[in-house]
Amino acid sequence: MKTIPIFFSFNNDYVEPAAVAFFSLLNKAKKDIYYDMYVLHPDITEPRQNLLKEIINKCENGRLTFINVGNFGEKFWKNDNFSKGSSGSKFTSDTIVRCFATKFFPQFDKIIYSDVDIVVVDDISPLFDMDIGEHYILGVRSPFMKYLPEELSHLPSNVYDICKDSYIGGGIWVMNLKKIRQDNIEQKMFEIIKDDNIVKKWPDQDIMNIACNGNVGFIPLNYIAYPYMLDMIRKPDFVSHYSKAELFDSIINPKIIHYAANKPWNGNPSYSEVWWTIFDFLNLEKTHIFKKNKNIVSKDKKKIRKYKILFILFLVISLVLLLSLIKFMWM
Numbered sequence: 001m002k003t004i005p006i007f008f009s010f011n012n013d014y015v016e017p018a019a020v021a022f023f024s025l026l027n028k029a030k031k032d033i034y035y036d037m038y039v040l041h042p043d044i045t046e047p048r049q050n051l052l053k054e055i056i057n058k059c060e061n062g063r064l065t066f067i068n069v070g071n072f073g074e075k076f077w078k079n080d081n082f083s084k085g086s087s088g089s090k091f092t093s094d095t096i097v098r099c100f101a102t103k104f105f106p107q108f109d110k111i112i113y114s115d116v117d118i119v120v121v122d123d124i125s126p127l128f129d130m131d132i133g134e135h136y137i138l139g140v141r142s143p144f145m146k147y148l149p150e151e152l153s154h155l156p157s158n159v160y161d162i163c164k165d166s167y168i169g170g171g172i173w174v175m176n177l178k179k180i181r182q183d184n185i186e187q188k189m190f191e192i193i194k195d196d197n198i199v200k201k202w203p204d205q206d207i208m209n210i211a212c213n214g215n216v217g218f219i220p221l222n223y224i225a226y227p228y229m230l231d232m233i234r235k236p237d238f239v240s241h242y243s244k245a246e247l248f249d250s251i252i253n254p255k256i257i258h259y260a261a262n263k264p265w266n267g268n269p270s271y272s273e274v275w276w277t278i279f280d281f282l283n284l285e286k287t288h289i290f291k292k293n294k295n296i297v298s299k300d301k302k303k304i305r306k307y308k309i310l311f312i313l314f315l316v317i318s319l320v321l322l323l324s325l326i327k328f329m330w331m
């Protein structure tokens with residue numbers, strides 16, 4: 001049995017997506033893999049912690065520990081140099097917390113970090129064995145930075161030059177805590193957070209990429225399959241650091257699906273079915289973060305059907321009236 005440490009950072013609102021993510025992770029794990037799972041959080045209530053613990057306990061190949069980080073993220077979040085969300089994503093102060101794994105996990109030299117807006121569809125344990133060497137972090141190199149350079153245009157030009165070809169996205173990281181401690185990267189991160197010349201459009205990604213100064217390693221793209229990748233590849237002028245074959249492979253051989261922009265609970269991205277199947281299997285309840293579009297759609301359909309029936313009825317009656325009128329006139 002091999003034990004792999006992995007952590008997540010989210011707040012009380014994201015317990016349901018986390019339940020789906022956790023279940024899928026353990027369900028797809030190989031038989032000899034055991035996950036030592038941690039949640040860094042500011043406010044998850046005890047009943048909701050228990051909801052997650054019960055799911056983990058049923059799976060028998062993981063254990064779950066909650067670490068309350070108090071206002072650690074919140075106190076930095078007050079700085080105005082953070083973007084709090086764009087294009088469907090909503091960022092919370094938990095995005096900062098995840099950068100400081102060294103602080104919360106003194107017992108580990110290496111740890112995996114994962115978002116919870118994901119579903120795991122294959123065993124991901126090989127991640128932990130990837131050669132991290134002298135890199136501070138392994139992450140998935142963003143496939144869109146060549147096509148959409150404006151995504152990084154908020155960075156000062158000297159920083160942009162260092163990061164533009166090595167920029168790693170969030171979602172999944174392997175963090176070299178030993179090396180981050182050795183070179184005191186934590187201090188660098190604090191400085192970047194405070195620096196008003198650097199607007200953090202992508203809070204956690206910007207902090208890690210800048211602090212690591214290009215010393216990052218790459219995880220294969222299929223560890224972050226983007227639901228909108230096929231639409232991107234179809235664009236005739238699309239260019240990427242990846243080959244077409246690599247991009248396509250991430251679509252048909254995903255290991256983790258990352259609902260990076262639209263979420264299954266408030267949008268309808270590709271691969272939503274697998275997420276909803278797990279959600280229903282776990283008997284989870286829809287909370288306030290869920291858009292009620294499913295109900296709205298069915299209500300609208302009922303309304304439309306009602307009007308259709310009325311319209312046909314109206315047509316029939318008019319026809320009958322017309323016919324009787326014609327008959328009457330002929331007599």
Ligand SMILES: [Mn+2]
Pocket residue numbers: 115116117170171258259260
């Ligand atoms: Mn995400």
